[in-house]
Amino acid sequence: FAYDVSGISSVTLYVREDNDGTNPLASTQNETYAGGAEVGNWTALPMNQRAFPAGNVYNNPEINFSVMPTYIADQYWYELTGYDDVLLDYYVEAIDTQGNVKKSPIQHVYVGTGGTSGGAAVSWDPQNPAVGDTLTITYDLNLGVLNNATNPVYIHIGHSGWTQVITPDPAMTYDGVNDVWTYDYVIPGTATTVDFVFNDGAGNWDNNGGADWHVSVTGGGGGSPPFVIDGTLDAGAPLVSSCGTDLYASYDGTYLYMAAPVAAGQDRFFFVNDAYPTGLQLAPWNKAGQTAPHDLLLGNEESNNWAGWFDALGSGTTTGVDQASGAYLEALVEVGPALGGSPGSVWIAHALYDSPDAGALMSQVPCGNANGDLENTEWIEVSAPVSSTPFGDLGRHISVSILSGNPSPRLVRARVFSEEQAIRRAEVFDVRGQLVETLYRGTPQADLTLGWDARSHAAGVYFLRIQGDKEVVTQRVVLLP
Structure with missing residues (x-):
């Protein structure tokens, strides 16, 4: 930020490379404007100016803007590119309209071999997400295409080639500490990519130069929902x-x-x-x-x-x-x-x-x-089943439905069904793991309706344990008083 009562003529970023990659305590060449053999020549880069807005532009009710300053300094910035695996020295020089010069102290930064996730304006965390993760997407107005005064920033987001796009476009959340906008997206279980672009809600877009942003996702796309939604009851639906x-x-x-x-x-x-x-x-x-x-x-x-x-x-x-x-x-x-x-x-x-x-x-x-x-x-x-212990390659999972409701009255009815497994045993256990009652043990069945007269048992939590050919499924049952 820079301000002068007579006006600012220029603000310039000066950058130079360190020649040996170190800033030794025995030398001051990295700390002086004159430098020396250990550092290169300064490169002058005119900075971009932004008139910093007045008032509560982000509508944050926790900040009181009833008393405003007489003057607000302008913001200056520059996006530095083209450096890789190098130590840089830099400082900022401001000159007012009267020719007065002010220099900042020299600072140092090491630029590694990596970069930001999606260009300087866009990043996300985690870098390599998996299905089920919460992906935090960040947009920096100072570095992006949208106007710096945009409030709020909207994100247009879906997954796997723009399927299940969220409508309307969600408004992102402003992070005043870092001066960026963020959005948290829970990655669906079938996602292979997360797809997104940004807009201001008035028809102006940042779409990564037409390429959009696509974040690869691991663990998804290997399956599809185990149901067909076509207006016809799925076979085996409990x-x-x-x-x-x-x-x-x-x-x-x-x-x-x-x-x-x-x-x-x-x-x-x-x-x-x-x-x-x-x-x-x-x-x-x-x-x-x-x-x-x-x-x-x-x-x-x-x-x-x-x-x-x-x-x-x-x-x-x-x-x-x-x-x-x-x-x-x-x-x-x-x-x-x-x-x-x-x-x-x-x-x-x-x-x-x-x-x-x-x-x-x-x-x-x-x-x-x-x-x-x-x-x-x-x-x-x-x-959902409390536990599922496979005995081998699973066929379709055993499905358990409490027909009498859950919590259930003392006369419990349940249906147990599987298309590809035979059900061999059904038992009820209490919370201590003690067997309460065996409801079925006999000829293997694919479809069973079970009844449990629980009027002699205390109200509370019990577990219905179903053993099939290939898995064991446990279903929690709550008895009403």
Whole structure:
């Protein structure tokens, strides 16, 4: 920064190379403007000027700008390129309009053989990300194409050749300490690259000279979601609850699948939450009554069969989600990017409302108390397997669904299913690892419906252990008081 009451004539960066790569204590040649045989000649580089904006340009409520300075110094900068594996000396010289000269002390910097990740304006961390990582992307307005006064900077971002682009473009977060803009992106499990560019929200873009930015990702692209979203119920999808209509769901820790038959004359909704929901809010789409809050909502209109996802604030979202409506309304959630993490279980509900505005709640799964509201006690928990121990090359994993709900009443019903494994044993253990009851042990089966009369057992946490030909799966079960 430089300011003079008479005005600044020039600000220049002076740079010179060190000839031997060291700055020895026995010599002062690196510390003097005159130098000597150990250093090269100075190179003069006119610096770029930026009028530093006044006021609270970043709208930071923690800073009080009620008293402003009379004058604000201009900012000067220069992007230095072309040096590699060298020790540099440098200083800045400012000259005012009266010819007065001011020099900064000489500084030193070693320039290595590396560089920034995506050009001087753009960087990311970690440098070599893997699926599931949080990638922090940084944009420096002082070095980028966008106007220095841009506020905020928006990022246009997707993955694997611009799939699952987040809409609308998220606003980046300003880092006042480092004077840069940042954005955190949770890398989906199927990503092979993270693709992004930047804009100011007014049609001006920084797209890396037309090349965009593409960060390679390891660990992704080797598979695809284990479900087909086409409006037809996937074979083997577990039935998790019934109440006038059916709700199918499966959660493997990465993907949540839901499906329900499409009912004529009614708008259909899937509700998803990453934890047990609390409280009540107005029902979506101006429907009658209230619902427990949700993290994600899939709505499907009866009149035109349109279906789309919404976040907790009611804004449309396409991040980590997919849907289709045919004979069944199908939903797929890649939980990491969609919910910002991968919990051990998720809470879901299915509701059918009369189609017009202010339409009443007509049906719900799980069953409710018929008061017109979708309350938190009327959701069902769908859990990922607590553990999965392979016995060899796995076929399709064993799927466990608690049909009676989880938490469950004392009469527990569960369905165990696998397309490619035979189920040999089903047992219940307590939290101490003690066997409580054996529910099945006999002829190997591919599809079992289990019942456990737990009325003689204390409320709390138990574990349903299923042994198949190729793996053992453990499912947590919570007994209600």
